[in-house]
Amino acid sequence: ERLHFRSAIFMLSSVFLLFSxxxxxxxxxxxxxxxxxxxxxxxxxxxxxxxxxxxxEPRSLVLRPDESPYRFQTPYxxxxxxxPASELDYAIYLxxxxxxxxxxxxxxxxxxxxxxxxxxxxxxxxxVMQAREQLRASKQRRKADRIVxxxxxxxxxxxxxxxxGVQNVLDMGLERPNNFSSRVTLVPSCLCLQIEACRRALxxxxxxxxxxxxxxxxxxxxxxxxxxxxxxxxxxNPWISDDTAHWTMNAxxxxxxxxxxxxxxxxxxxxxxxxxxxxxxxxxYLEKEFSAENLCFWQACEDIRHGESSKIAEKVEEVYKNFxxxxxxxWVNIDSKTMDKTLEGIKRPHRFVMDDAQMHIYFLMKKxxxxxxxxxxxxxxxLAKAIVPQETKKSVFPFMRRQxxxxxxxxxxxxxxxxxxxxxxxxxxxxxxx
Amino acid sequence: VCFMSFLQFCLNKNPFRRRSLPAQRKYMRSPLIPExxxxxxxxxxxxxxxxxxxxxLKSKLEEERAKLHDVELHQVAEKVEGLGQFVMxxxxxxxxxxxxxxxxxxxxxxxxxxxxxxxxxxxVWDAFTTNKEHAVTMPCTWVMxxxxxxxxxxxACGGLDNKCSVYPLSLDKNENLAAKKKSVAMxxxxxSACSFTNSDMQILTSxxxxxxxxxxxxxxxxxxxxxxxxxxxxxxxxxxxxTGNTFxxxxxxxxxxxxDMRSGQCIQSFETHESDINSVRYYPxxxxxxxxxxxxxxxxxxxxxxxxxAIYSKESIIFGVSxxxxxxxxxxxxxxxxxYTINVWDVLKGTRVSILFGHENRVSTLRVSPDGTAFxxxxxxxxxxxxxxx
Numbered sequence: 001e002r003l004h005f006r007s008a009i010f011m012l013s014s015v016f017l018l019f020s021x022x023x024x025x026x027x028x029x030x031x032x033x034x035x036x037x038x039x040x041x042x043x044x045x046x047x048x049x050x051x052x053x054x055x056x057e058p059r060s061l062v063l064r065p066d067e068s069p070y071r072f073q074t075p076y077x078x079x080x081x082x083x084p085a086s087e088l089d090y091a092i093y094l095x096x097x098x099x100x101x102x103x104x105x106x107x108x109x110x111x112x113x114x115x116x117x118x119x120x121x122x123x124x125x126x127x128v129m130q131a132r133e134q135l136r137a138s139k140q141r142r143k144a145d146r147i148v149x150x151x152x153x154x155x156x157x158x159x160x161x162x163x164x165g166v167q168n169v170l171d172m173g174l175e176r177p178n179n180f181s182s183r184v185t186l187v188p189s190c191l192c193l194q195i196e197a198c199r200r201a202l203x204x205x206x207x208x209x210x211x212x213x214x215x216x217x218x219x220x221x222x223x224x225x226x227x228x229x230x231x232x233x234x235x236x237n238p239w240i241s242d243d244t245a246h247w248t249m250n251a252x253x254x255x256x257x258x259x260x261x262x263x264x265x266x267x268x269x270x271x272x273x274x275x276x277x278x279x280x281x282x283x284x285y286l287e288k289e290f291s292a293e294n295l296c297f298w299q300a301c302e303d304i305r306h307g308e309s310s311k312i313a314e315k316v317e318e319v320y321k322n323f324x325x326x327x328x329x330x331w332v333n334i335d336s337k338t339m340d341k342t343l344e345g346i347k348r349p350h351r352f353v354m355d356d357a358q359m360h361i362y363f364l365m366k367k368x369x370x371x372x373x374x375x376x377x378x379x380x381x382x383l384a385k386a387i388v389p390q391e392t393k394k395s396v397f398p399f400m401r402r403q404x405x406x407x408x409x410x411x412x413x414x415x416x417x418x419x420x421x422x423x424x425x426x427x428x429x430x431x432x433x434x
Numbered sequence: 435v436c437f438m439s440f441l442q443f444c445l446n447k448n449p450f451r452r453r454s455l456p457a458q459r460k461y462m463r464s465p466l467i468p469e470x471x472x473x474x475x476x477x478x479x480x481x482x483x484x485x486x487x488x489x490x491l492k493s494k495l496e497e498e499r500a501k502l503h504d505v506e507l508h509q510v511a512e513k514v515e516g517l518g519q520f521v522m523x524x525x526x527x528x529x530x531x532x533x534x535x536x537x538x539x540x541x542x543x544x545x546x547x548x549x550x551x552x553x554x555x556x557x558v559w560d561a562f563t564t565n566k567e568h569a570v571t572m573p574c575t576w577v578m579x580x581x582x583x584x585x586x587x588x589x590a591c592g593g594l595d596n597k598c599s600v601y602p603l604s605l606d607k608n609e610n611l612a613a614k615k616k617s618v619a620m621x622x623x624x625x626s627a628c629s630f631t632n633s634d635m636q637i638l639t640s641x642x643x644x645x646x647x648x649x650x651x652x653x654x655x656x657x658x659x660x661x662x663x664x665x666x667x668x669x670x671x672x673x674x675x676x677t678g679n680t681f682x683x684x685x686x687x688x689x690x691x692x693x694d695m696r697s698g699q700c701i702q703s704f705e706t707h708e709s710d711i712n713s714v715r716y717y718p719x720x721x722x723x724x725x726x727x728x729x730x731x732x733x734x735x736x737x738x739x740x741x742x743x744a745i746y747s748k749e750s751i752i753f754g755v756s757x758x759x760x761x762x763x764x765x766x767x768x769x770x771x772x773x774y775t776i777n778v779w780d781v782l783k784g785t786r787v788s789i790l791f792g793h794e795n796r797v798s799t800l801r802v803s804p805d806g807t808a809f810x811x812x813x814x815x816x817x818x819x820x821x822x823x824x
Binding site: 211233247306407411 | 440477480481484485487488491492494495498499502503504505506507510511513514525526534541542543544545546560562563565567576578585586587588602603604605624631632633635636650652653655657661662664674675676679696699700701702703717718719721722736738739740741743748749750752753761762763764765766773775781782789791794795802805806807808809814820822823
């Protein structure tokens, strides 16, 4: 509805359907409520994929946001028509060009023409014959129509056989099975699995959406000030300022942690345990409460779960000796049912044999020790003395870029295993035994 | 009409794809379940019966899920303050790959990354200084998967070789990394994604053979395999949950499945996308995950509500999403798209807050850094870029 009708550029009487690059962009902006930059991008894609082609500089498939004229490609040549552009078709097209005007072929087209000539030499008579036929038929058309068809065809081949150096927009990467309904029938075993999964799903407990979604709002709110992309980070974002102070201040082991970091320990128990410093602090607290064996046990179980397969048996044995055996030095308090099940499982130790016991202790700590830790002086003091870095003002001289310093590669840093009990190498800790 | 046709073309798989690679015909064979009777008639009957049963159960499941859906996410988010315009810039451009970049992953040190490309090259960079620190050439092309080990001492990668191999990162610059290579995973089709679990000792993989698998790095032993997808599995992500025992995968069957790593069972399944799922990523709390698909949408699935709770789409966005990731707080969702752009979504309100240009070809991979200070994208234009706010 926004298209301008303009009189023929290519002489003669016909009225062509033309519009300018500017028209396309305006239409896109209005229809999709987007900004000019995005409209230029989307419109540019339409040109790249050959739905619209330029009349001025036809070899440059770019959308110009000015009065440059464009036309719609005929649906016959649309990429979505899925008309396979075969070698034969291309050969016929090049032959036509060659016959129509000697020297009209570009260098790369001449090369391809001769390559095709060699490759499909056996059908060359057919190629030439077809080309001559098509040229003859087009001579019967009005000159205006003939020119339009030539433009359309040229645009089509610019996309299906791009010149050297031009990106092939039709490159879709690795082949993947298309439409999975067109594939060979589903194997019965696959359907059985689906049915089983459905049955299980029907039996599961669900939570009301209102409760779940409220959870997202709360979580995002809580972590907003901790999100560097949302709210910046102190003293500065290393990627912007080229200053690594933020990373240095938040390294695994620092004498005094930052305030945001200590705050995060109170957000979730798993967050506390995942931070090596937080875990150390918590261990210190538990030692004061004489319940450190819980955390040690948990760490030892993590080590079994995530460690080498070959060491599972010996580690399980160690854990049993230290934490589960009657009279063990650091006996953990597990309910009898779980204990029995675990002891039975130990007879044939495997990676997950400690899972139930580990979970029991985890939730025990989470429900009991963790809340008390957060109320303790130990935590409160840590929070009080935690650093709030000063924001580094942006450099006065924007031309002077800071030197970007290298850091030692983790591959070079051979950290000795921490002397924690139970050989702690829990979730997220860097450094395995060399 | 022209635009609609273009839209249709973008959303469907391209018909002009040249068959330069052997057809990766998809088939699903489960070695765990005994073969059914071979009588053809019996087989067809059983198949029809199973199909009907499956369809009936699926509709029942949808009914059950709908019962507890009492509010939409954007309604709950009405009270939340809107986000202003996000202006983001490229802060680093990593040049060095000679072909399409297919995958990347961050190191836990928050500055190093590993990236892999179509020509078989795997490069480890210090993205902060843009220096290349290690490079290895794989014996295959299309290295679609790469991952950094939690310790920072090794990387894993694989692709058309159907394997996942681990390369310890040597301190000695002169040493050939390929010499210490360790083959860990073996699939019967291409490797699409890989990830270390909480330690260097185990790797989770997904493959074009329709399965995912958990491997012991030390011995190369298969610890668990996961069957249930009816087509190529394209992506996976490990859950950051307390018990750390689940992961989600997405595939060409348009399904996103949540798995129990211990038992190998599929515990939840979601099928609302209209095309291949190229990327899945957990929400930081572990209670939900986002997916990106060739249907040009990103979606959010809540695991407790057991349903899709948001769709991130816009009429002007018609190209598929190749990769998604959340900002640290989960408020922003970044999507890398096949039209060379990155769209930034407000997860709660469902609106798009920013569109980023910069790449000159498809964005094939996107990850937020471990501390959320930036995100990195890899593209078919051979480069990687690190983006940040202005």
